[in-house]
Amino acid sequence: MAEAVAAGSPRSPSSHAATYRRLVGARVRSQWQYRTSFVLHVAGQFVAGFFDFVAIAVIFDRVHALDGWQVEEVLFLYGTSQLAFGIGDVFVSPVERAADHVRLGTFDQLLVRPLGPLFQLVTGEFELRRVGRLVQGLVVFVAAVVALPVEWTAGRVVMTAATVAGGVVIFSSAWVLTSSIAFWAVATQELANSVTYGGGFLTQYPVDIFGAAIRRLLLVVPMAFVSYVPATWVLGRDDVYGLPSWCAFASPAVALAFALVARFVWRSGIRHYRSTGS
Amino acid sequence: MSVAWHVARRSCAQWSTYRAATFAGAFTNTVFGFLRVHVLLAALDARPGLAGFDARDAATFAFVTQGLLAVVFEQGYGELAPRIRTGDVVTDLYRPVDLQLWYLASDLGRASFAVVFRGLPPTIVGALAFGITVPDDPLTWCAFAVSVVLAITISFGVRFLAALSGFWLLDVRGVQQLALMLTFLLAGMIVPLTFFPSALADVARALPFAGIVQLPMEIFLGHHPGLADLAAILGRQAAWALVMLVVSRWVAHRAMRKVVVQGG
Numbered sequence A: 001m002a003e004a005v006a007a008g009s010p011r012s013p014s015s016h017a018a019t020y021r022r023l024v025g026a027r028v029r030s031q032w033q034y035r036t037s038f039v040l041h042v043a044g045q046f047v048a049g050f051f052d053f054v055a056i057a058v059i060f061d062r063v064h065a066l067d068g069w070q071v072e073e074v075l076f077l078y079g080t081s082q083l084a085f086g087i088g089d090v091f092v093s094p095v096e097r098a099a100d101h102v103r104l105g106t107f108d109q110l111l112v113r114p115l116g117p118l119f120q121l122v123t124g125e126f127e128l129r130r131v132g133r134l135v136q137g138l139v140v141f142v143a144a145v146v147a148l149p150v151e152w153t154a155g156r157v158v159m160t161a162a163t164v165a166g167g168v169v170i171f172s173s174a175w176v177l178t179s180s181i182a183f184w185a186v187a188t189q190e191l192a193n194s195v196t197y198g199g200g201f202l203t204q205y206p207v208d209i210f211g212a213a214i215r216r217l218l219l220v221v222p223m224a225f226v227s228y229v230p231a232t233w234v235l236g237r238d239d240v241y242g243l244p245s246w247c248a249f250a251s252p253a254v255a256l257a258f259a260l261v262a263r264f265v266w267r268s269g270i271r272h273y274r275s276t277g278s
Numbered sequence B: 001m002s003v004a005w006h007v008a009r010r011s012c013a014q015w016s017t018y019r020a021a022t023f024a025g026a027f028t029n030t031v032f033g034f035l036r037v038h039v040l041l042a043a044l045d046a047r048p049g050l051a052g053f054d055a056r057d058a059a060t061f062a063f064v065t066q067g068l069l070a071v072v073f074e075q076g077y078g079e080l081a082p083r084i085r086t087g088d089v090v091t092d093l094y095r096p097v098d099l100q101l102w103y104l105a106s107d108l109g110r111a112s113f114a115v116v117f118r119g120l121p122p123t124i125v126g127a128l129a130f131g132i133t134v135p136d137d138p139l140t141w142c143a144f145a146v147s148v149v150l151a152i153t154i155s156f157g158v159r160f161l162a163a164l165s166g167f168w169l170l171d172v173r174g175v176q177q178l179a180l181m182l183t184f185l186l187a188g189m190i191v192p193l194t195f196f197p198s199a200l201a202d203v204a205r206a207l208p209f210a211g212i213v214q215l216p217m218e219i220f221l222g223h224h225p226g227l228a229d230l231a232a233i234l235g236r237q238a239a240w241a242l243v244m245l246v247v248s249r250w251v252a253h254r255a256m257r258k259v260v261v262q263g264g
Helices: A002-008 A013-031 A035-062 A071-091 A093-104 A107-112 A117-124 A128-147 A154-183 A189-202 A212-220 A228-235 A245-249 A251-272 B002-016 B019-046 B055-072 B080-086 B089-094 B099-129 B138-164 B173-187 B198-206 B214-220 B227-256
Strands: none
Touching: A013 A117, A013 A128, A035 A071, A035 A128, A035 B019, A035 B173, A071 A093, A071 A128, A071 A154, A071 A189, A071 A228, A093 A107, A093 A117, A093 A154, A093 A189, A107 A117, A154 A189, A154 A228, A154 A251, A189 B019, A212 B019, A228 A245, A245 A251, B002 B019, B002 B099, B019 B055, B019 B099, B055 B099, B055 B138, B055 B214, B080 B089, B080 B138, B089 B099, B099 B138, B099 B227, B138 B173, B138 B214, B138 B227, B214 B227
8 A cells, every 4th residue: 555655646746756747848848849939038038137137237337335235245145036036937936827827717627637736837837948047047146156255164055055945935935925816816917026026136135225114024025035134144244134143044944934824825815716617 | 090090099998908907017017116216226325426316316217117117118028929920910911901000009009008007106106205306397298208109119119020020930939038128228227328337328329229218218307408409319219210110111021921821
């Protein structure tokens, strides 16, 4: 019995991984068919991220520091945030398409299949082109790590890795959380962008530059923990909040808590879902 | 011409039915206004008087461009490209109306709805939260209105060209995204062109994209007082609008000769 579970039950983790590989593999093969279009699309994603970087480069061409943050330090924020955003964008952002499925009435199909709807969305709507943005984030991240005048002790390396991992979870949760809006209100997908893309944009900069109200908001919608709070520890800076020093290590816990909230809202949304019936 | 007027009116009416989406879009544009204004203010704080901007100009730039965004660009990538891919474009070609005129009229109709319901909300919120500079004479307002219409036309030319590439490439979302991102940067949508290093700024100003955001904003901010200056800016935009229309028309003409209608 135990063997049967390990080998073939649709619920076992290994079979989920195999299903994931097969479904995503099929998507990748189909997207690879229009080759020119695919290459241009990856380039488009790369450039989309790159232009946020250009904005920072243009500003630092004119100023020496933003609220006391040097260019390498801001690029470290940018790199960690965009790497995390890029990974979340590739693997979890396809959940956004839930809105289209609800509107078209095809969400019913996801509910009757023997896999979770979230799993079906992140595989069935997988877009390999999003790798372009991820690569761009990775390039800046590596450049910032090399350029920073800090000694890369084991502690800093582990902390940086944990920051990126926490950031991935926070962005991914933001996608799931905001995509759940579709179960209550149609055609409001743009609202989600203010949290997801807004978060992707603002975490490139030190929280210091924002006004007091936005700063407080960033502790609740925990974008401050994507890059800024843990980075203050890596860079040996004070954070603008005056948080106790252990908070710098709190990103993974905050990310986990945010993920639980997202999971709760997503599940409530599915319970609340009523088919358009068409 | 009356057909174009009707197409524009219907397009405006069509967009007016997307109420939830309009609200959501205006909300998100406004949120980005708040984020972008702080980036500009931090830069000005580090270097007062950068590019001749004060804090009020920065707020004006951040929020008014967030309003313009939905006017001079459209939500998504438009109807034409998917119609080329699926072959539905044939229906457009059957019509006794010019393809370019049809889509331009439709885009102007869309923009006229967006001016009020997407343009005003970020502007008003920005004015209340930060205070913005608003032109105080009718001449500047008139020039700004003309400038925005020309901006939509230039932007339409870029988007129409990107969509037309579908006659050769079929799936053009990549081209469209690349074109849009390049336009954003060179139009001054991400940071004002006047913040760029001067050599780059000069190049960017000489290109058509500057006419989509940067030049209308300069008029709005009152950087070009006097009839002669305003006329020069509008003339430059008009010239680029004409060039974009002629070029995209020629490309559309070439594309028509390439169309193969699969029967069925």
